[in-house]
Amino acid sequence: MAVSREMKAPNGAAAALDYDAIIIGAGMSGMYQLLRLRDQGMRVRVFEAGTGVGGTWYWNRYPGARFDSESYSYGYSFSRELLEEWDWSEHFAGQPETLRYLNLVADKFDLRRDIQFESRVTAAIYDEETRSWSVTLQDASCFRARFLITAIGPLSTPTMPRIADVDQFKGQSFHTARWPHEPVDFAGKRVAVIGTGATGVQTIQTIAGSVGHLTVFQRTPNWCAPLHNGKIDAETQKKIRDGYPEMFKRCLETFACFIHSPDPRGTFEVSDEEREAFFEKLYAERGFGIWQGNFRDILIDRKANAVISDFVARKIRQRVKDPKVADKLIPKNHGFGTRRLPLETFYYEVYNRDNVELVDITETPIERITPKGIKTSDREYEFDIIIYATGFDAITGSFDRIDLRGAGGARLKDKWKRGPQTFLGVLVDGFPNMMMLMGPHTALGNIPRSIEYNVDWVTGLIRYARDNDLTRVEATASGVTAWTDHVKALGVGLLSNEVNSWMTGINSNVEGKQTRIVARYSGSAPAYRARCDEVAAKGYDELALG
Numbered sequence: 001m002a003v004s005r006e007m008k009a010p011n012g013a014a015a016a017l018d019y020d021a022i023i024i025g026a027g028m029s030g031m032y033q034l035l036r037l038r039d040q041g042m043r044v045r046v047f048e049a050g051t052g053v054g055g056t057w058y059w060n061r062y063p064g065a066r067f068d069s070e071s072y073s074y075g076y077s078f079s080r081e082l083l084e085e086w087d088w089s090e091h092f093a094g095q096p097e098t099l100r101y102l103n104l105v106a107d108k109f110d111l112r113r114d115i116q117f118e119s120r121v122t123a124a125i126y127d128e129e130t131r132s133w134s135v136t137l138q139d140a141s142c143f144r145a146r147f148l149i150t151a152i153g154p155l156s157t158p159t160m161p162r163i164a165d166v167d168q169f170k171g172q173s174f175h176t177a178r179w180p181h182e183p184v185d186f187a188g189k190r191v192a193v194i195g196t197g198a199t200g201v202q203t204i205q206t207i208a209g210s211v212g213h214l215t216v217f218q219r220t221p222n223w224c225a226p227l228h229n230g231k232i233d234a235e236t237q238k239k240i241r242d243g244y245p246e247m248f249k250r251c252l253e254t255f256a257c258f259i260h261s262p263d264p265r266g267t268f269e270v271s272d273e274e275r276e277a278f279f280e281k282l283y284a285e286r287g288f289g290i291w292q293g294n295f296r297d298i299l300i301d302r303k304a305n306a307v308i309s310d311f312v313a314r315k316i317r318q319r320v321k322d323p324k325v326a327d328k329l330i331p332k333n334h335g336f337g338t339r340r341l342p343l344e345t346f347y348y349e350v351y352n353r354d355n356v357e358l359v360d361i362t363e364t365p366i367e368r369i370t371p372k373g374i375k376t377s378d379r380e381y382e383f384d385i386i387i388y389a390t391g392f393d394a395i396t397g398s399f400d401r402i403d404l405r406g407a408g409g410a411r412l413k414d415k416w417k418r419g420p421q422t423f424l425g426v427l428v429d430g431f432p433n434m435m436m437l438m439g440p441h442t443a444l445g446n447i448p449r450s451i452e453y454n455v456d457w458v459t460g461l462i463r464y465a466r467d468n469d470l471t472r473v474e475a476t477a478s479g480v481t482a483w484t485d486h487v488k489a490l491g492v493g494l495l496s497n498e499v500n501s502w503m504t505g506i507n508s509n510v511e512g513k514q515t516r517i518v519a520r521y522s523g524s525a526p527a528y529r530a531r532c533d534e535v536a537a538k539g540y541d542e543l544a545l546g
């Protein structure tokens with residue numbers, strides 16, 4: 001179809017649009033979406049808050065930031081040429097390498113010319129008259145496009161802890177997701193880390209050896225398992241390259257797009273010896289196998305979960321010399337794998353070092369930050385550096401920070417007050433021509449595999465609209481209710497849905513996020529894709545098209 005700068009308005013008038021589509025965010029989702037829409041001959045603009053591409057891998061420069069997905073299973077799969085060109089140096093690459101990779105992608109496909117950096121979108125408002133979105137940036141400039149695609153990331157809005165006087169500290173302080181671009185000197189410094197989620201674990205294990213003294217402030221211990229990272233030698237590299245088609249095929253077949261998939265056996269269908277040997281094998285293997293490749297029932301059956309939790313607790317006790325410290329590191333309020341599993345490299349051994357101290361803030365809560373450090377109910381600790389590893393306002397957080405208004409001025413934030421409502425995690429009724437990538441209710445898992453699928457699906461829908469001269473694409477209210485109910489039903493019986501975590505929408509540092517919601521699609525990725533494929537195959541007849 002010919003590219004037209006003039007798009008038809010419903011009343012027959014032609015409305016001048018700046019772009020055919022605006023994408024918010026230049027992480028892996030936004031970059032790939034730009035490429036695919038450009039293939040359609042569309043005029044596309046990406047607005048990105050940061051100064052470079054990469055999203056997660058642009059912002060998270062904290063020491064030790066790296067993949068938990070195997071590097072080769074994480075990279076883009078869409079270009080054989082790119083796969084041939086790029087060698088991952090480690091099974092789980094560090095952030096600098098991933099950022100280099102994403103910059104290579106931007107260069108290779110000449111993406112930067114359509115990306116406007118340092119451009120935070122503050123508002124996006126739908127105009128029914130012209131069937132287009134008006135997008136406002138932080139500097140008040142405004143652009144209009146037929147389609148709006150959010151690629152704003154499930155984990156991209158950092159949250160600071162709600163502790164009094166954070167601004168009073170006179171030393172250096174950093175949030176891990178807003179880490180400076182220059183190296184931070186830890187030598188001889190007294191350092192505090194607040195938070196022991198996946199990011200805290202990576203930071204702590206990386207800096208423990210180079211700081212003068214490290215104090216870890218822990219509220220909730222997380223179950224962690226060994227990463228077993230390693231360099232990729234030339235021979236392995238060749239095997240990886242030759243095996244790409246098969247590996248990506250496998251990723252599309254597994255529950256969560258990882259190379260690991262659950263063992264079909266139940267925990268109690270094997271003997272005690274067999275079970276123990278299987279757990280030992282998984283604990284000694286690379287990556288998420290112990291989480292994603294364990295017995296099929298560990299995340300749904302309380303007794304099965306207790307058995308694997310007990311196994312990992314024993315490992316922690318073996319690895320941490322002081323039994324009191326070990327006990328503090330063993331989670332008591334949730335079972336193994338029911339929160340996002342941090343993978344670690346000698347994390348537990350860190351607590352055997354003389355220069356590392358663990359403070360349990362459920363026993364001695366932090367009262368406030370002082371000019372010199374941190375005051376708990378017990379004493380004041382003095383620091384040179386405070387690191388906030390306090391995570392993100394996950395999944396819906398980046399949507400909440402944009403004034404998003406659909407038809408008739410309805411605010412997305414109001415519509416989602418009691419939890420997100422979506423069709424396929426991509427569309428929302430009342431928000432025509434808006435598509436979401438990696439928003440709520442989509443299959444996430446090993447995320448790039450889901451990104452590529454969602455981008456291709458959104459591209460297919462937009463192509464269909466353009467081929468058929470449609471200027472308005474919207475989910476129906478009944479479609480949204482049905483999908484939202486389906487997503488909620490999928491969560492029933494999952495132990496993870498009974499636990500407070502970012503995956504259930506809880507963030508004690510964000511006002512209004514103290515009630516659990518179902519923000520995550522917890523069915524299988526193949527089932528998700530089958531449903532989306534079905535909608536496309538039937539000519540999108542479940543949508544309101546006009």
Ligand SMILES: Cc1cc2nc3c(=O)[nH]c(=O)nc-3n(C[C@H](O)[C@H](O)[C@H](O)COP(=O)(O)OP(=O)(O)OC[C@H]3O[C@@H](n4cnc5c(N)ncnc54)[C@H](O)[C@@H]3O)c2cc1C
Pocket residue numbers: 024025026027028029030047048049050054055056057058060065066067068069074119120121122151152153154155156199398401402437438445446447448
């Ligand atoms: C430390 C860390 C490690 C991770 N490791 C893994 C892993 O091993 N495996 C895995 O599958 N996933 C992992 N993830 C999840 C990761 O977020 C995804 O894999 C993937 O990078 C998401 O890409 P995205 O483009 O959807 O979002 P992001 O990479 O988050 O990009 C979103 C972009 O949108 C921009 N943006 C947001 N709001 C606005 C706005 N209003 N205006 C303008 N720009 C805006 C942001 O600046 C950001 O650049 C990890 C996440 C973190 C934080």
